[in-house]
Amino acid sequence: xxxxxxxxxxxxxxxxxxxxxxxxxxxxxxxxxxxxxxxxxxxxxxxxxxxxxxxxxxxxxxxxxxxxxxxxxxxxxxxxxxxxxxxxxxxxxxxxxxxxxxxxxxxxxxxxx
Amino acid sequence: xxxxxxxxxxxxxxxxxxxxxxxxxxxxxxxxxxxxxxxxxxxxxxxxxxxxxxxxxxxxxxxxxxxxxxxxxxxxxxxxxxxxxxxxxxxxxxxxxxxxxxxxxxxxxxxxxxxxx
Numbered sequence: 001x002x003x004x005x006x007x008x009x010x011x012x013x014x015x016x017x018x019x020x021x022x023x024x025x026x027x028x029x030x031x032x033x034x035x036x037x038x039x040x041x042x043x044x045x046x047x048x049x050x051x052x053x054x055x056x057x058x059x060x061x062x063x064x065x066x067x068x069x070x071x072x073x074x075x076x077x078x079x080x081x082x083x084x085x086x087x088x089x090x091x092x093x094x095x096x097x098x099x100x101x102x103x104x105x106x107x108x109x110x111x112x113x
Numbered sequence: 114x115x116x117x118x119x120x121x122x123x124x125x126x127x128x129x130x131x132x133x134x135x136x137x138x139x140x141x142x143x144x145x146x147x148x149x150x151x152x153x154x155x156x157x158x159x160x161x162x163x164x165x166x167x168x169x170x171x172x173x174x175x176x177x178x179x180x181x182x183x184x185x186x187x188x189x190x191x192x193x194x195x196x197x198x199x200x201x202x203x204x205x206x207x208x209x210x211x212x213x214x215x216x217x218x219x220x221x222x223x224x225x226x227x228x229x230x
Contacts, residue, residue, distance in 0.1 A: 043117075043204050043221030044156070087155070099163075100146065100172070101206075101219060103155035 004088045009108045012078045020073040020107055022088030027068050031090040035062065035073050036101070039084045044103070047073065047086070083111045115139065117222035119205050125228045126195055134190045134225045138207030143185050146206040146219060156204070162188065163210065195229045202226050 005023040012018040024033065034049040048055055048062045050071075055062040061074040075082055087106040092098040118137045126132050138145050147159040158172040162182040173179070177195075182188040192199055206219040 041223075043206070043224050044219075045221065046218045049218075099144070099161060099217060100158040101148070101156055102158060105153075105155055 004090060004104065006086070006088055006104070006107045008105065009110065011110045011112060012075075013112050014080060015077050018075040018078045018082070018109065020075075020086050020088075020109065021070065022072070023070045024088070024090055025069045027090055028092070030093040032093060033062065033064060033068075033071050034089050034091055034101075035060070035086060036089070036103070037082075037084040037086045038106075039081075044087070044101075049091075078109075078111045080111050080113060083109055085109070117205055117207050117220055119203075119222040119225050121225060122223065123226045123228075125230065127230050128197060129194055131191065131193045132195055132227065134192075134203050134227070136188045136190070136205030136207075136222060138186070138188070138205070139220055141185075141209070142207035142220075143210045144208045144217070145182055145188050146208075147180055147188070147190050148204045148206065149201045150204060150224070151201045159190070159203075192227075195227075197229050200227055200229045 032049050032051050035047040036044045037047050038044045048057055048060050050062045050064055054064060063072045085106040085108050087103045117139055120135045124132055143164045146161040149157045149159055160168055160170050160173055160180045162168045177193045180190045202224040204221055204224045206221045208217045208219045
């Protein structure tokens, strides 16, 4: 199974950009990179996903390395509401394991007012 | 619109009792998933339903666990003869349709926190 490696925790000041890294050196060609986050006492929430090109949406940006062995989730201006555990996961396009989400421990982001 | 809802939000039970957890998915979502999250841990897949197809039960940890879904609506997860190691948050998610990793976004409910004494 393709796996990801993330730092256990990170801190950011409010209203500053945050770059959350993820390493996935064993990624296969059909694996999509997904990010979810989980606020305290809530269910996980989809953030963004991509395959090869960088992606932007209203929540965040996803920067994917050219060799796809790493990616970075970018929050452009951290707010207190962004304090959560962020999970980087790989999902095959099809076949076994493509539909279920498997989270590791993720990165706990703290935002300092 | 309404998101995924789960009930109860908290459940405390005694070892050996049966419990039933409920999930109401987003209307129109054909795929429904159950996950378990132990304290401080990641997500553990339990079971998923897609329309009228046979559910994928490959993640259920023992035969004490079972789940049902009525059509494309409500689902119930039943745990029989609960054990202390069953204590966890049980999360339900739904998506428009179960599909590969590039197109399927799962929307989660708030979870049911189960405590087995």
